[in-house]
Amino acid sequence: MKRLNVLIASFVFLMLQMLVAPRIALGEISPDFPLLLVAYFAIHQTPVRGSISGFVVGLIQDLFNPQLLGLNALTKSVAGYAVSVTGAKADPDNDLFLLALFSITALGHDFVYLLIFTGLDPGKFFMLLLTVSIPSSIYTAVVGVIVHRIAVVLGTKGVRTFGKARP
Amino acid sequence: MPILDLVLRRHREKTTLIILVLLSLTLLLFPKDPKIKFAQGVLNAMFLPVERVTNFIDDFGQMRADNRRLKRMVASLLLERERLTQFRSERERLRRLAAFKEEQFLKLVPCEVVGRNLDRFQTILIVDKGRADSLKVRMPVLSYQGYVGRVVNVFENSAWVQLINSRNNPVSCLDKRSRVIGILEWRNHSYFELNNVSVVDDVQLGDTLITSGFGGVAPKGFPVAVVTKVTPDIDGLQLKVGAKSHINFRSLEEVFVVTDEISWDRAIFYDRQDSTIIRNSIGDRL
Numbered sequence: 331m332k333r334l335n336v337l338i339a340s341f342v343f344l345m346l347q348m349l350v351a352p353r354i355a356l357g358e359i360s361p362d363f364p365l366l367l368v369a370y371f372a373i374h375q376t377p378v379r380g381s382i383s384g385f386v387v388g389l390i391q392d393l394f395n396p397q398l399l400g401l402n403a404l405t406k407s408v409a410g411y412a413v414s415v416t417g418a419k420a421d422p423d424n425d426l427f428l429l430a431l432f433s434i435t436a437l438g439h440d441f442v443y444l445l446i447f448t449g450l451d452p453g454k455f456f457m458l459l460l461t462v463s464i465p466s467s468i469y470t471a472v473v474g475v476i477v478h479r480i481a482v483v484l485g486t487k488g489v490r491t492f493g494k495a496r497p
Numbered sequence: 498m499p500i501l502d503l504v505l506r507r508h509r510e511k512t513t514l515i516i517l518v519l520l521s522l523t524l525l526l527f528p529k530d531p532k533i534k535f536a537q538g539v540l541n542a543m544f545l546p547v548e549r550v551t552n553f554i555d556d557f558g559q560m561r562a563d564n565r566r567l568k569r570m571v572a573s574l575l576l577e578r579e580r581l582t583q584f585r586s587e588r589e590r591l592r593r594l595a596a597f598k599e600e601q602f603l604k605l606v607p608c609e610v611v612g613r614n615l616d617r618f619q620t621i622l623i624v625d626k627g628r629a630d631s632l633k634v635r636m637p638v639l640s641y642q643g644y645v646g647r648v649v650n651v652f653e654n655s656a657w658v659q660l661i662n663s664r665n666n667p668v669s670c671l672d673k674r675s676r677v678i679g680i681l682e683w684r685n686h687s688y689f690e691l692n693n694v695s696v697v698d699d700v701q702l703g704d705t706l707i708t709s710g711f712g713g714v715a716p717k718g719f720p721v722a723v724v725t726k727v728t729p730d731i732d733g734l735q736l737k738v739g740a741k742s743h744i745n746f747r748s749l750e751e752v753f754v755v756t757d758e759i760s761w762d763r764a765i766f767y768d769r770q771d772s773t774i775i776r777n778s779i780g781d782r783l
Binding site: 358388392395403458 | 510514517520521523524525526527529535536537539540612613664684687748
């Protein structure tokens, strides 16, 4: 049942990225729902599961841009690992903590992504980091906390019972 | 054995991460073609049906309002077109007299956008027409408002279109007013930069940039952006020209792929055929 929840939630988050993210985007600034999916999953899980989930979600995302197949898988594996390690040391139900965690994760994710995407061109890298990544990280974090709150209010198992599997 | 124990048990988490990172880097370094074929197969199976259903639901609400608006637009455009047809005939006669090369009429294949990539740094659309509809790689793609990109991959019943608001997809453009030529490159949002413009060239705010037809991809004369900023570059030899596109690349739902060029005579035949169909469909509105 828990695996089914994970599958449904994964599908929902990918659909959110395909259908909702372009509609709520402020220019180039849009939330990264697949990253939120990885973060929600990883926060209650072991680093092994966190990084594997990041890899799988990133790989699915890469299918839409196969010229760079592996780039999202790489960045999201690292993000999943980092969130899982951090989640073990703090209260994952605190909104402020989540806001900070999601922002830093999104920013770290984009930092690694842009390093490879721009081919280490400092001009392009900093321009994209400042104009797209930093505002998008904040947007992603805010949306992440809102989704988390909605899930808590609705008592939905889909998002929250990803986890509690940490040994 | 102690090494295996150390790697697989004591540092299991770090080992997993390192394996995944190495796997990702291997995928990144893999040749492009097999990656694209693999991705296309998976996407067709997983996401295209979903995207089609959601697009249909989205479109349904808009259909009635669009229909009314488009009928009005067709009526006025048809009148304008009749007038332009006369100008066109006159222009063709004059061009023949001046022994200019005969111009061609573009053959467009309308395509529905059925998907887009999830990447925030470049935009690729998936359209519902492919090799079966004569689409080929490098064919130019237009929207109602102008040139939007080119076909980068073609499959049997779908194709990928790389939009101009992507890195590494510059377009050769010319200033519609002064005919100054430059290379238009995307910067961010809807903003572009026209490069290779000398400081003595005449480019002014509000000038429309159209495709130059050079480079063999984009056909000549389609609007791309409007000049919003003109300042001398740091070296003092070139102009820094900023431009903004009025096309909302995120909400493109239909695009047109230019598959061929046909002579004006055949185009006139199509005009007449279209006109009859339109006249019949809008009835007494004219």
